[in-house]
Amino acid sequence: MVKQEKVDLQEQIQIASQEEIKWTSTQLSEILQRNERFDAAYFNAEGKVARRLIENCTFDKLYLNSENGFAKVWHRPRFRRIFIDNGIPIYTSSQILEFNPKTDKYVSNKTDTDLTPLYLQEGQIVMTCSGSVGYTSLVTQTLNGRLFSHDLLRIEPYQKSNVGYIYAFLKSRIGQILVTTNNYGSVVTHLEPEHLSSLSIPNPSDKFKLAINSKIMKAFELRDNANTLIANADKILSSALNLIPLNELKPKYFVPDEIRNFEVKTSDLDLRFEANYHTPLLDEIDERLKNSNVDLTTVGDKRVSKDVILPGRFKRIYVETEYGVPFLGGRDITQFDPPELDYLSLKGHAKRIAKELTLSQNMLLITCSGTIGNTLLVPKYLEGWTASQHIIRIVPADSFNAGYLYAFLSSDYGYQLIKRNTYGSVVDEINDDQVSNITIPLLKPEKMDEIGNFVLKANELRSEAWFLEKEAIRDVENLIKDNQK
Numbered sequence: 001m002v003k004q005e006k007v008d009l010q011e012q013i014q015i016a017s018q019e020e021i022k023w024t025s026t027q028l029s030e031i032l033q034r035n036e037r038f039d040a041a042y043f044n045a046e047g048k049v050a051r052r053l054i055e056n057c058t059f060d061k062l063y064l065n066s067e068n069g070f071a072k073v074w075h076r077p078r079f080r081r082i083f084i085d086n087g088i089p090i091y092t093s094s095q096i097l098e099f100n101p102k103t104d105k106y107v108s109n110k111t112d113t114d115l116t117p118l119y120l121q122e123g124q125i126v127m128t129c130s131g132s133v134g135y136t137s138l139v140t141q142t143l144n145g146r147l148f149s150h151d152l153l154r155i156e157p158y159q160k161s162n163v164g165y166i167y168a169f170l171k172s173r174i175g176q177i178l179v180t181t182n183n184y185g186s187v188v189t190h191l192e193p194e195h196l197s198s199l200s201i202p203n204p205s206d207k208f209k210l211a212i213n214s215k216i217m218k219a220f221e222l223r224d225n226a227n228t229l230i231a232n233a234d235k236i237l238s239s240a241l242n243l244i245p246l247n248e249l250k251p252k253y254f255v256p257d258e259i260r261n262f263e264v265k266t267s268d269l270d271l272r273f274e275a276n277y278h279t280p281l282l283d284e285i286d287e288r289l290k291n292s293n294v295d296l297t298t299v300g301d302k303r304v305s306k307d308v309i310l311p312g313r314f315k316r317i318y319v320e321t322e323y324g325v326p327f328l329g330g331r332d333i334t335q336f337d338p339p340e341l342d343y344l345s346l347k348g349h350a351k352r353i354a355k356e357l358t359l360s361q362n363m364l365l366i367t368c369s370g371t372i373g374n375t376l377l378v379p380k381y382l383e384g385w386t387a388s389q390h391i392i393r394i395v396p397a398d399s400f401n402a403g404y405l406y407a408f409l410s411s412d413y414g415y416q417l418i419k420r421n422t423y424g425s426v427v428d429e430i431n432d433d434q435v436s437n438i439t440i441p442l443l444k445p446e447k448m449d450e451i452g453n454f455v456l457k458a459n460e461l462r463s464e465a466w467f468l469e470k471e472a473i474r475d476v477e478n479l480i481k482d483n484q485k
Contacts, residue, residue, distance in 0.1 A: 047181030079113035125155035129191035164216030215472035222465035226458035233454035251280030300436030310432035317348035403452030
């Protein structure tokens with residue numbers, strides 16, 4: 001049971017979430033209303049505590065989804081999608097969390113539904129509503145006008161000045177608990193707009209809401225500016241190397257046919273017999289780089305990197321937040337603020353954390369198991385965190401611009417050069433030796449610095465945005481904590 005007296009917000013939730021054996025009490029009437037279910041998950045204690053905190057908050061409350069509340073919430077019904085090779089780009093719901101989403105999925109404009117409402121519009125708050133529910137983002141320049149699937153709730157605040165406050169509340173710990181549990185504490189796996197009709201949000205002074213809104217909007221402006229800098233770096237890189245879009249390359253096939261086929265000389269096999277290692281597209285990329293009239297080297301060149309690290313496999317010990325260090329998985333490195341972090345035991349993995357798992361600013365990460373080739377240049381706010389053994393680390397040489405290295409390896413050409421090394425019959429893999437042998441073009445130092453400095457500046461803006469958003473969320477949590485009956 002949870003004590004009623006006023007204590008710290010985090011302490012109250014921790015009472016429900018951090019005990020060795022999680023437990024709560026419930027009334028017989030609640031059991032009957034839940035179809036006589038006795039499953040523990042149906043009566044999650046954290047949900048009960050979170051609702052009590054809102055009830056005891058001294059401010060007036062407004063429902064999130066209500067004509068007289070904060071916003072209108074809606075989503076599109078399911079529809080049958082027609083996927084084609086080259087059509088309208090469509091993104092999955094979880095991609096709202098990514099720095100700058102990319103997709104290789106396209107739908108036909110002949111799809112039997114009105115696609116117009118599926119395009120995100122600036123000022124909307126979007127939330128995943130199926131599978132992993134409650135992931136939240138704000139639509140600004142980066143996401144505006146992109147076509148996303150139906151598995152997103154669209155939240156449209158009635159007043160623009162409330163957008164940032166609503167977003168910060170929904171991103172707070174208490175907001176996430178309220179969204180992902182129902183009135184009885186049951187963990188939900190699907191959200192409908194009506195589920196948010198009973199989500200009550202404190203309505204503090206306009207001055208406070210405007211201050212939160214200002215911080216959140218500034219944070220997203222910084223994120224958008226960072227993406228613009230990355231795009232500028234990519235344009236300069238492509239121009240300097242005379243690279244054209246991949247879809248404009250013309251791979252040479254042995255017999256042009258519906259089933260693509262090609263020949264490989266024995267001298268070019270490189271002891272690799274997989275077709276993906278020798279595709280004509282890769283031949284075109286290699287030829288394009290050779291004709292760019294620049295020096296070519298590899299990632300493992302000591303002028304480029306100090307080290308390429310592939311941590312060994314190990315059994316992980318996860319612990320509560322205060323006993324561990326944040327631990328990133330492969331999917332997490334594409335996301336601005338990963339929502340479901342694990343914490344790796346500082347005590348149980350001290351040597352490994354110190355030797356090979358800890359991240360440092362401007363280290364380059366590449367996913368190397370399962371999903372291959374996702375890249376990240378570690379920003380300041382991730383410094384000191386750890387990452388899994390399914391992520392290769394590249395430590396750039398002191399005299400080499402880490403931003404340039406990232407710009408090339410994250411480009412369409414770099415991605416294909418990483419992917420070519422994939423091996424494995426069930427789970428795709430690449431290793432540190434293969435990454436060390438990936439081709440890197442060397443431009444004139446001043447040109448590499450021009451490109452790389454755009455990327456480094458982008459990372460600075462992303463860190464500034466992350467800290468500013470966390471500050472706004474903390475302000476909202478403190479507001480609830482400090483205003484209890």
